[in-house]
Amino acid sequence: MARNSYFFAVSLVVALTGCGSSTPDKKVEKDPSETVKPDAGTIKEATNSSEKNKEEPAKAFALGDMIKPFDPPILEDLNAKVQWVDRPVIDAAPLLRERQAKEKQLATVEEALKLHNDSPQDNERILSALGRLPSEEGKEVNWDATINRHSFGDVNSTNPILASSTAEFDISGLINFGLFTFDWAFTPFASKDTVVSWQSSKDGLFDKVVLRDDLTWSDGRPITAHDVEYSFKVILTEAVPVKAQRSGTDKLKWVKAYDDHTVVFFHQESLVTNEWNLNFSVIPKHVYEKTIAKDPLLNRHPDHVNLENNPVTGGPYTIKSRTRGQEIVLERRESYYMHGGKQVRDKPYFKTVRFRIRDNPSVALLGLKAGDIDEMIIIPEQWRTQTTDDEFYKTNTKAYALEWTEFHFLWNCQSDLFSDKRVRKAMSFAFDHKEMIEKLRYGLDEPCNGIFNSTSKWAPQPAPKPYQQDQDKAEELLDEAGWTDTDGDGIRDKTINGKKVKFAFTVLVSNKQDRIDICTLLKQSLDQIGIKCDVKPLEFTVLIDKMTKHDFQAAFGGWGTGTDPDTSDNIWGTGQERNYGQYSNPEVDKLFIAGRHEFDPEKRAEIYRKIHLLLYEDQPYTWLFFQNAYYGFNKSLRGYVFSPRGPYHYSPGFSSIWKPVVP
Numbered sequence: 074m075a076r077n078s079y080f081f082a083v084s085l086v087v088a089l090t091g092c093g094s095s096t097p098d099k100k101v102e103k104d105p106s107e108t109v110k111p112d113a114g115t116i117k118e119a120t121n122s123s124e125k126n127k128e129e130p131a132k133a134f135a136l137g138d139m140i141k142p143f144d145p146p147i148l149e150d151l152n153a154k155v156q157w158v159d160r161p162v163i164d165a166a167p168l169l170r171e172r173q174a175k176e177k178q179l180a181t182v183e184e185a186l187k188l189h190n191d192s193p194q195d196n197e198r199i200l201s202a203l204g205r206l207p208s209e210e211g212k213e214v215n216w217d218a219t220i221n222r223h224s225f226g227d228v229n230s231t232n233p234i235l236a237s238s239t240a241e242f243d244i245s246g247l248i249n250f251g252l253f254t255f256d257w258a259f260t261p262f263a264s265k266d267t268v269v270s271w272q273s274s275k276d277g278l279f280d281k282v283v284l285r286d287d288l289t290w291s292d293g294r295p296i297t298a299h300d301v302e303y304s305f306k307v308i309l310t311e312a313v314p315v316k317a318q319r320s321g322t323d324k325l326k327w328v329k330a331y332d333d334h335t336v337v338f339f340h341q342e343s344l345v346t347n348e349w350n351l352n353f354s355v356i357p358k359h360v361y362e363k364t365i366a367k368d369p370l371l372n373r374h375p376d377h378v379n380l381e382n383n384p385v386t387g388g389p390y391t392i393k394s395r396t397r398g399q400e401i402v403l404e405r406r407e408s409y410y411m412h413g414g415k416q417v418r419d420k421p422y423f424k425t426v427r428f429r430i431r432d433n434p435s436v437a438l439l440g441l442k443a444g445d446i447d448e449m450i451i452i453p454e455q456w457r458t459q460t461t462d463d464e465f466y467k468t469n470t471k472a473y474a475l476e477w478t479e480f481h482f483l484w485n486c487q488s489d490l491f492s493d494k495r496v497r498k499a500m501s502f503a504f505d506h507k508e509m510i511e512k513l514r515y516g517l518d519e520p521c522n523g524i525f526n527s528t529s530k531w532a533p534q535p536a537p538k539p540y541q542q543d544q545d546k547a548e549e550l551l552d553e554a555g556w557t558d559t560d561g562d563g564i565r566d567k568t569i570n571g572k573k574v575k576f577a578f579t580v581l582v583s584n585k586q587d588r589i590d591i592c593t594l595l596k597q598s599l600d601q602i603g604i605k606c607d608v609k610p611l612e613f614t615v616l617i618d619k620m621t622k623h624d625f626q627a628a629f630g631g632w633g634t635g636t637d638p639d640t641s642d643n644i645w646g647t648g649q650e651r652n653y654g655q656y657s658n659p660e661v662d663k664l665f666i667a668g669r670h671e672f673d674p675e676k677r678a679e680i681y682r683k684i685h686l687l688l689y690e691d692q693p694y695t696w697l698f699f700q701n702a703y704y705g706f707n708k709s710l711r712g713y714v715f716s717p718r719g720p721y722h723y724s725p726g727f728s729s730i731w732k733p734v735v736p
Contacts, residue, residue: 134366137306145329145339155279157272160348161262166419168256169714169729170206178202186708189461190471199472203706204714206729211420218732219425220710223437223449225585226613227398227430231384232371233354234308237316237651238617239633245354247403247426250296250387252282253352257716259636261348266418269334277343280351284334287412290357291386298330303358312369316621316650320643321350324669344669345677346639360385389421401428422731432584438705444468447707452587453515456703469705474715476702477526480631481694482580482595487655488626489569490578495554497692501540502547504598504695513590518698523685524632524641526699526717531638533682537689539696548602551576558603565603577605578626581619584610591697592629620653628653631700634717638681639669645688656693709733 145151178201180188185202188195207214226240233245252268255261263271269283288296305328308315324346327339340347360380361371368374372381382395389410390403403426410418429446431437438455440446442465451460451471460471482500484491491497510520520539525532551557556565556576565576582592589610596606606627611619619625632644642665643649647657664684671677688694702719712729713720 132312132369134310134312134369136366137309139309139311139323140306140327143327143339145327145337148331148335148337151279151337156275157281158275160271160273160280162265162268162271163256163262164265164419165254165256166206166729167209170209172257173205176201178205182711186470188470189466190473191461196472199470200474200713200715203470203472203711204729206712207731207733213733214422215732215734216420216422217424218422219427220423220730220732221427221429221445221447223440223446224401224428224430225432225434225437225450226583228401229614229617230372231381231392232356234304234313234315234318234356235371236318236354238613240613243428244401244403246388247390248384248386248388248392250288250290250300250355251352252284252301252355255636257714261352261636273348277347278340280338280340280347282336282338282351284336285417286334287417288387289408289412290360291391291406291408292357292360293408294357294359295333296355296357296387297333298336299333300355300358301336302328302330303362304353304355307356307361307365308353310369313365314370317643318353319650320640321346322353324350342670345672346637346669349637349639355387357385357387390426393425399430401430403427422728434585434587441469441705441707444707447710448713449705451703451705452585453513453517453703454587455705456517457515460705465705469707471703471705472713472715473701473703474720475526475528475717476700476715476719477529477634477717478631478700478702478719479521479524479526480591480629480697480700481521482697483620483628483630483654483694484692485623485626485654486657486693487623488578489574490576490626491654493554494691495550496556497695499547499550499554499602500599501692501695502543502550503602503604504540504595504697505542506540506697507542509591509594510698513587513594514698517703518700521696521699523689523696524645525638525681525685526634529634529717530678531681531685533685537686542598544598544602551602563603564605575605576603577607579607579609580627580629581609581611581616581625582629583613583616588629621651623653623655625653633719636718638684639665641665641684645684645693654693656691658687658691661687709735 180198180202182202185199188199190196190199224240224243228241228244229238230236230241231244231248233249236242236245250267252263253261254264263282267285267288269285272281273279284296284298290296305322305325307313308318308322324341324344325338326341328336329339330336338351340350364374364376365371368377371377382392384392386392386406389406391406393402393404395401405421405424410416410420429440431440431446434452434455437446437449438451438459441449456471459465460469484497484500486492506520510516510518522537522539527536551565555567557567558565559573560566566573567576568574580592580595582588589608592608596608599606616628620628635641643651645656645661646652646665647662661684664680664687668677668680671680702715704713704720706713709732710730711733712731714729
């Protein structure tokens with residue numbers, strides 16, 4: 074489903090040659106790593122929501138207790154009354170081959186490998202030559218190859234329904250099972266690797282899927298429609314801490330497995346987003362049904378602990394080994410693409426996929442240069458100053474493309490400090506955006522004005538101007554909101570509920586120096602207008618935990634795009650799971666509802682443009698920049714294809730990346 078991803082680890086779905094999307098299209102948490110330590114609090118920080126968000130006792134388990142009771146009809150009766158319309162079931166690899174066959178190759182592989190990426194023209198030539206699929210026969214593919222991928226942080230869980238960050242979706246995309254995916258234009262289809270047929274009712278209230286009969290879990294048990302029904306119920310169980318996948322899945326009325334291969338999705342109402350709501354992760358019923366009630370958190374029962382390192386997988390790979398904080402090694406699963414002694418699906422291009430966890434970009438770049446890492450995100454300073462010489466190009470190249478990923482400061486709108494939108498606007502005016510773009514981002518990124526990139530059809534035109542620093546305006550807004558320095562100590566304060574509160578807070582950030590530098594610039598900007606800001610780096614999993622519990626005042630992060638704008642409801646809707654800043658605007662809530670019901674494309678686009686403008690007015694975030702995808706690749710890699718979701722995201726569940734046989 075088109076669900077967002079918070080940018081604390083950039084997702085890459087690599088090494089599949091055509092499988093169902095085991096990673097639903099959630100909007101993912103983006104930003105490879107992060108950390109920053111607070112000063113030890115010489116000034117008392119304003120009251121925030123931390124006291125309200127201490128650990129709560131685990132909720133009682135009742136499978137599917139978030140689903141309203143429903144008695145589905147028998148299949149014969151349903152077929153008799155429903156007018157079914159066939160929907161696309163497609164193999165992703167031929168789809169991309171067909172597209173690439175129409176594209177002119179601008180350079181030979183040999184020419185591209187000799188290029189330095191010093192201009193947009195060189196970048197186009199590199200992508201044109203090195204981004205292509207192998208032949209259908211795959212004679213030039215090194216089928217025993219290993220790809221060493223870079224990850225800025227470890228995963229919190231390998232269970233797909235618990236995934237929220239891009240690091241977790243990276244693993245999910247390789248080891249888990251799914252029915253649906255989408256193309257480069259964000260058009261959904263069912264995967265031919267897992268699905269025989271997909272039909273939707275003409276009235277949009279039902280979807281029927283017939284699964285293939287040659288699907289198996291890694292323990293040898295068959296994958297069936299009953300696993301799909303069971304997974305739906307688990308995701309909609311309140312005691313299970315589902316972060317990303319509940320949004321959208323909760324719009325389904327029921328999921329019914331009528332036999333081992335036939336599953337019907339019942340929708341609550343006819344919505345333009347219904348086709349995306351089908352795309353949730355599937356877990357093996359036989360593995361979890363006996364233990365989940367004992368441990369709905371899925372991380373404490375001995376069986377669940379063991380499954381973290383040795384999960385039963387439905388995708389092309391299994392986990393071979395895992396050393397926390399260092400690496401995760403995946404191994405190609407023969408029983409995925411072979412069945413009954415015959416090859417029934419495309420063989421994954423890589424025998425082994427190794428994720429090397431390196432939270433320091435400098436260390437990661439050393440690994441890329443040394444050949445220990447095959448691909449990584451290159452931060453702006455590295456792109457401009459550390460990847461330009463012959464030594465880098467001796468074994469590597471680099472490429473970039475547009476990516477719809479925005480970064481921001483996130484304000485907790487329920488805290489005493491940031492509940493007033495005048496204060497949030499003041500934060501946006503106070504910050505030195507120009508210095509950030511020119512000096513910290515090396516002029517590589519576009520200033521950001523909100524949730525939709527200017528190249529998206531959802532972005533308003535004319536677009537509101539990104540904020541620029543205006544500290545006089547910031548101070549004026551703070552004065553209006555009652556934040557003044559009443560005691561002459563240089564720090565603004567305000568009396569709240571009879572108690573003087575200092576304007577002092579901590580901004581949380583993951584452990585990546587370029588992110589820390591941006592937060593440090595915020596601290597410096599606010600120092601000039603009487604606000605005390607400490608910068609606190611945290612491990613990624615700790616950061617996400619605090620944000621999920623709303624146990625913070627401010628944080629740095631970003632969102633990668635979902636395929637449908639409705640995915641942002643999970644972030645901006647009142648009370649939604651990943652509305653970390655507890656923002657609430659009834660008009661925004663109403664517009665998201667209207668957007669799901671509007672089938673006219675242009676009228677629907679106008680709804681999301683209004684949401685963009687309302688959020689710009691309220692400034693629950695201080696939007697900073699859109700980050701394009703800048704990557705370094707070992708010269709042995711081929712087939713990297715970019716989309717607005719970044720490289721490898723042509724279609725989740727399918728990756729075009731491969732390595733050729735060395736002559």
